Amino acid sequence: MQQQYTIIGGGIAGLTAAIALRQKGIDPVIFEAAPELKPVGAGIGLAANAIQALAVLGIEKEIIAKGRFLEGFSFRTEKDALLAHTDTTAISRSSGQDNFVIHRADLHEALLSHLDRSRIHTGKPLAAVKPHGRSILLQFRDGSEHVTDYLIAADGINSVVRQSVLPGVTPQYAGYTCWRCVVPDGPAAAEEVEEILGPAGRFGIVPLTNGKVYWFACINAPSRDPEMKNMTAAGLGRIFSGYPERVRVLLQASEGLPLIWGDIADLPTTHEYVQGNIVLIGDAAHATTPNMGQGACQAIEDAVILAAEIARHKDPGMAFRAFSKRRLSRTRMVVRRSRMMGNMAQWRHPVLMALRNTLFRITPAAVFKRQLKTLYNVDLS
Numbered sequence: 209m210q211q212q213y214t215i216i217g218g219g220i221a222g223l224t225a226a227i228a229l230r231q232k233g234i235d236p237v238i239f240e241a242a243p244e245l246k247p248v249g250a251g252i253g254l255a256a257n258a259i260q261a262l263a264v265l266g267i268e269k270e271i272i273a274k275g276r277f278l279e280g281f282s283f284r285t286e287k288d289a290l291l292a293h294t295d296t297t298a299i300s301r302s303s304g305q306d307n308f309v310i311h312r313a314d315l316h317e318a319l320l321s322h323l324d325r326s327r328i329h330t331g332k333p334l335a336a337v338k339p340h341g342r343s344i345l346l347q348f349r350d351g352s353e354h355v356t357d358y359l360i361a362a363d364g365i366n367s368v369v370r371q372s373v374l375p376g377v378t379p380q381y382a383g384y385t386c387w388r389c390v391v392p393d394g395p396a397a398a399e400e401v402e403e404i405l406g407p408a409g410r411f412g413i414v415p416l417t418n419g420k421v422y423w424f425a426c427i428n429a430p431s432r433d434p435e436m437k438n439m440t441a442a443g444l445g446r447i448f449s450g451y452p453e454r455v456r457v458l459l460q461a462s463e464g465l466p467l468i469w470g471d472i473a474d475l476p477t478t479h480e481y482v483q484g485n486i487v488l489i490g491d492a493a494h495a496t497t498p499n500m501g502q503g504a505c506q507a508i509e510d511a512v513i514l515a516a517e518i519a520r521h522k523d524p525g526m527a528f529r530a531f532s533k534r535r536l537s538r539t540r541m542v543v544r545r546s547r548m549m550g551n552m553a554q555w556r557h558p559v560l561m562a563l564r565n566t567l568f569r570i571t572p573a574a575v576f577k578r579q580l581k582t583l584y585n586v587d588l589s
């Protein structure tokens with residue numbers, strides 16, 4: 209009898225893993241907490257490493273068609289002075305693909321189009337995971353149960369599965385909170401991402417397709433602050449009032465639009481993403497702060513590499529262990545580097561800000577490029 213695989217979580221990690229497994233002749237069942245799979249979210253950057261992983265699955269072209277390429281990124285001060293600029297085209301093209309951005313909803317839709325919806329059960333929040341002989345018993349909040357041979361946990365940073373596999377690994381607040389929004393008819397016609405760093409916090413501008421502009425704003429704040437939760441675009445306009453004019457214009461254009469808000473957190477790094485016949489992938493395993501724009505990219509890499517290891521090994525338990533071994537150092541590097549970058553970007557003390565700005569200015573572009581090359585060169589076999 210064929211072994212049964214179950215995926216918990218229908219986010220980017222879960223859906224991509226399901227596509228990758230199907231291509232290896234395995235048809236997993238997915239349980240998703242949300243009552244329905246609605247197109248949600250703001251923009252998301254997919255770096256060249258993620259596009260390469262999507263290319264392994266043969267689905268990159270249709271995803272690329274829904275997003276747009278970016279030529280680079282720059283960091284500026286609140287006075288609009290350039291701190292650093294990196295042209296990413298040369299680096300990413302040499303690794304086989306370009307960097308690009310897409311609306312999250314379009315990415316989800318593209319992934320879903322490769323899956324059999326009857327295998328995705330929505331409105332199924334997992335409550336507990338228990339051993340069941342040599343199998344695993346999944347108990348859902350609605351009282352229903354499901355038994356599976358192998359479990360892939362793709363249930364995000366607050367993973368219920370991880371709580372039973374790695375109970376000591378819990379999310380840690382990064383010290384800053386973030387709003388995101390997509391403006392349908394954005395004023396900026398830039399060809400690249402820009403991040404503006406200043407005493408009020410960070411403001412990022414990312415051009416999407418068809419005139420849409422995705423922006424994000426991060427400020428230092430206590431966690432779960434009700435004032436932050438109730439923040440409006442006008443309120444952010446006041447906070448970022450000393451920033452360049454395009455920030456004010458974007459925030460004004462966002463009044464009345466839904467803002468996506470959340471405290472930024474990551475997971476402490478661990479030494480294992482596997483326990484027996486359970487494996488953790490994506491944010492459930494190695495949630496990272498968004499400063500490198502790599503969380504979803506690593507989740508997509510996970511999916512492709514997990515499927516490759518499952519195809520390589522007769523024993524899925526061995527495949528899970530091989531996957532974990534392969535993924536640990538790279539994902540830990542991303543989590544640590546991203547945390548450090550975020551801490552620096554959120555500095556507010558004038559002396560520290562001056563130091564950071566000087567570091568940005570004097571760091572040769574070749575150093576940024578070298579770091580990106582390491583990120584973009586990944587073995588997906």
Ligand SMILES: Cc1cc2nc3c(=O)[nH]c(=O)nc-3n(C[C@H](O)[C@H](O)[C@H](O)COP(=O)(O)OP(=O)(O)OC[C@H]3O[C@@H](n4cnc5c(N)ncnc54)[C@H](O)[C@@H]3O)c2cc1C
Pocket residue numbers: 216217218219220221222239240241242251252253254255332333334335362363364365366367368386388424470489490491492496497498501502503504505506507
């Ligand atoms: C502000 C911000 C900007 C970002 N920008 C980028 C970017 O530009 N590029 C990039 O690569 N990454 C970015 N990321 C990171 C990226 O969003 C995540 O890494 C990615 O979404 C992780 O995907 P996932 O599927 O592992 O987890 P999630 O996206 O969290 O998906 C988990 C899924 O599991 C479901 N679930 C949760 N609990 C249960 C349960 N108990 N039972 C059943 N289902 C459950 C959830 O409903 C959800 O559908 C950003 C993150 C933030 C916060």
